[in-house]
Amino acid sequence: MVHLIDRRSSSRGRSAVNRERFLRRYKAHVQSAVRKLVGERRLADIEQGGDVHVPRKDIAEPSFGFGHGGDREFVLPGNREYVTGDRIPRPQGGGSGAGGGDAGDGDSEDAFVFALSREEFMQIFFDDLELPRLARTELGRTEHRTSVRAGYARTGVPANLAIVRTLTQSLARRIAIDGSLRREAEELERAFGAAAAAGRSAHAAHAYAELQRIERKLERVPFIDEPDLRYRNRVMRPEPVARAVMFCLMDVSASMDEDKKDLAKRFFTLLYLFLTRKYGEVDLVFIRHTEDAEEVDEDTFFHDTRSGGTVVYSALDLAEKIRGERYARGWNVYVAQASDGDAFGADPARSARFLRDRLLPAARYYTYLELAAESDSGRSSTLWAEYARVATESGNLAMRRATRRDEIYPVFRELFRKDTQ
Numbered sequence: 285m286v287h288l289i290d291r292r293s294s295s296r297g298r299s300a301v302n303r304e305r306f307l308r309r310y311k312a313h314v315q316s317a318v319r320k321l322v323g324e325r326r327l328a329d330i331e332q333g334g335d336v337h338v339p340r341k342d343i344a345e346p347s348f349g350f351g352h353g354g355d356r357e358f359v360l361p362g363n364r365e366y367v368t369g370d371r372i373p374r375p376q377g378g379g380s381g382a383g384g385g386d387a388g389d390g391d392s393e394d395a396f397v398f399a400l401s402r403e404e405f406m407q408i409f410f411d412d413l414e415l416p417r418l419a420r421t422e423l424g425r426t427e428h429r430t431s432v433r434a435g436y437a438r439t440g441v442p443a444n445l446a447i448v449r450t451l452t453q454s455l456a457r458r459i460a461i462d463g464s465l466r467r468e469a470e471e472l473e474r475a476f477g478a479a480a481a482a483g484r485s486a487h488a489a490h491a492y493a494e495l496q497r498i499e500r501k502l503e504r505v506p507f508i509d510e511p512d513l514r515y516r517n518r519v520m521r522p523e524p525v526a527r528a529v530m531f532c533l534m535d536v537s538a539s540m541d542e543d544k545k546d547l548a549k550r551f552f553t554l555l556y557l558f559l560t561r562k563y564g565e566v567d568l569v570f571i572r573h574t575e576d577a578e579e580v581d582e583d584t585f586f587h588d589t590r591s592g593g594t595v596v597y598s599a600l601d602l603a604e605k606i607r608g609e610r611y612a613r614g615w616n617v618y619v620a621q622a623s624d625g626d627a628f629g630a631d632p633a634r635s636a637r638f639l640r641d642r643l644l645p646a647a648r649y650y651t652y653l654e655l656a657a658e659s660d661s662g663r664s665s666t667l668w669a670e671y672a673r674v675a676t677e678s679g680n681l682a683m684r685r686a687t688r689r690d691e692i693y694p695v696f697r698e699l700f701r702k703d704t705q
Contacts (some may be wrong), residue, residue, distance in 0.1 A: 401545035410558050413700045417648045417680070418526050418616055429520040440515025449514040457512060461505055469498045528616035528648075529567040530559055531603045534585065535623035537574045544655040549586055550621040550692045551653055555620055556582070558700065568607055573599035579606065596627050596635040596667060604642050617646055622653045625665025636670035644678050651699045652683045 366372065435448055472495040479488035500653050532555065551695050559566045570585035571577055574592030577599040599621070607617055627635070644650055664672075668683070675681040684695045 318350065336599075360510065386550070410562060412702050413558060413562070413697065414702050415528060415559075415563070415616070415649070417619060418528060429522050431518045432521045434517045434519040436514040437517040438511075438513065438515070442448065444516045444518075446514045446516050450508065450512055453512040453514060454508045457509065458505060458507075462502060465498055465502050465505075469495060469502075472498065485584055523704060526616060527565045527567075527609045527614060528563065528618060529569060529607075530555070531569045531571060531607070531617070531619040532556075532585070533571050533577075533599045533603060533619065533621040533623075535594060535596070535599075536572045536588075536590050536592075537626070538591050539594060539626035540624055540655070541589075541657075543657070544624050547655045547686055547689065547692060548653070551622055551686070551696060552620070553586070554693065554696045558696075567611075569603070571599050571606075572600075577602040592595075594623075594627050595631055597631055597638060600635055600638050600643060604638075604646075605647060607643075616648045619643060619647050619650045620653070621651065622655060623667065624656060625654050625667035627667050628667075632666040632670045635667065636674050639671070639681075640674045640677065644674070644680060647680060650681045652681070653695065653699075654683070654685045656685060656687050658687045 297358070298590065308393070345457060430436055436446055472491050476491035476495060477486055479485075479491055532552050534552060536545065540548070556568065559568065561577060568582070570580050570582060572580055572588075573595065574590065575595045575598065577595075579602065580588070611617060625632075652668075654665060656663070656665075668685075671683055675683055682699055684699060686692055686695050
């Protein structure tokens with residue numbers, strides 16, 4: 285039987301084991317609270333931990349008590365309305381107990397508050413998410429080395445001591461040594477008894493001395509000896525690494541007002557945190573576009589206030605050029621595009637043709653997020669209509685819309701959930 289001992293240090297008054305048990309048991313409630321929290325936060329505070337509020341009615345558990353049983357009689361002073369045999373009507377409203385009253389609607393005002401650390405928050409934040417169709421066997425290089433188990437060794441550090449295997453070796457050694465010595469001891473006991481019965485004192489004394497020597501030898505057999513020690517052996521094995529590149533295309537034209545840009549930045553912030561925390565071999569290429577497109581760094585992409593007209597084709601063309609120059613072979617290519625779809629003239633049709641003929645055949649997965657004002661949530665843009673025709677012909681183009689902050693996280697989970705085909 286294996287016994288696991290948790291030696292992690294817990295802060296005063298808290299238990300790490302109980303926290304993990306609570307998170308597993310009420311995972312759905314905590315996830316719902318985290319989604320709500322994400323929509324209310326500023327961009328700079330998205331990855332921070334925090335307090336989540338879970339309604340007590342969602343985590344309440346039934347309890348059972350023991351009644352007094354039997355017939356009981358009470359003397360209730362001040363009763364001037366009822367006599368023996370009267371039936372008391374059930375109170376209306378469902379309130380009971382001290383401090384009861386109208387229950388009201390919505391969550392209980394004394395919601396349970398649970399503080400999540402930064403790591404716990406991010407773990408729940410990106411639970412069950414992955415890059416769709418990521419190739420881990422065909423693509424990649426063998427520069428990454430992974431520590432793997434390789435049997436047991438006779439030497440090693442105490443931290444790698446295999447206790448069960450060591451005890452097995454010790455038991456086998458003691459059985460082998462003790463068995464031969466005990467058989468010899470039994471023969472000497474019989475010889476000693478026969479010599480003593482026959483009156484041969486010299487033979488009896490010799491047999492007794494040998495018997496004492498073997499018993500002392502049995503007592504000196506160590507429980508664990510140096511040859512018994514076995515250590516878990518680990519070797520570094522080269523493995524192929526699935527490399528991926530994510531192209532982030534954001535429309536920063538004049539039609540993208542501050543609310544739409546905030547939604548786009550929230551989406552790309554989630555994408556950035558997801559990729560940098562979950563994958564080690566992922567390159568991010570940030571491209572912003574107005575009439576023309578340019579590759580920028582992370583800080584410029586999220587904080588610069590450039591504006592202008594809209595030409596979507598410029599961003600797609602630049603992404604394809606960068607892919608051909610840097611990521612032509614051995615890379616999983618992903619593209620995430622955010623725009624309001626406010627393109628005019630021949631640009632939407634031209635962009636859709638370029639997407640269908642050049643980018644989609646080279647990409648593992650392409651996501652398009654269209655941002656719109658709440659008043660225009662039911663209206664489709666020209667770019668959306670052109671992309672929708674392309675999506676019916678290909679299986680690696682996903683399209684979603686968002687109009688409010690609280691929709692970004694659910695949309696993000698839909699685009700990158702594990703069962704995405």
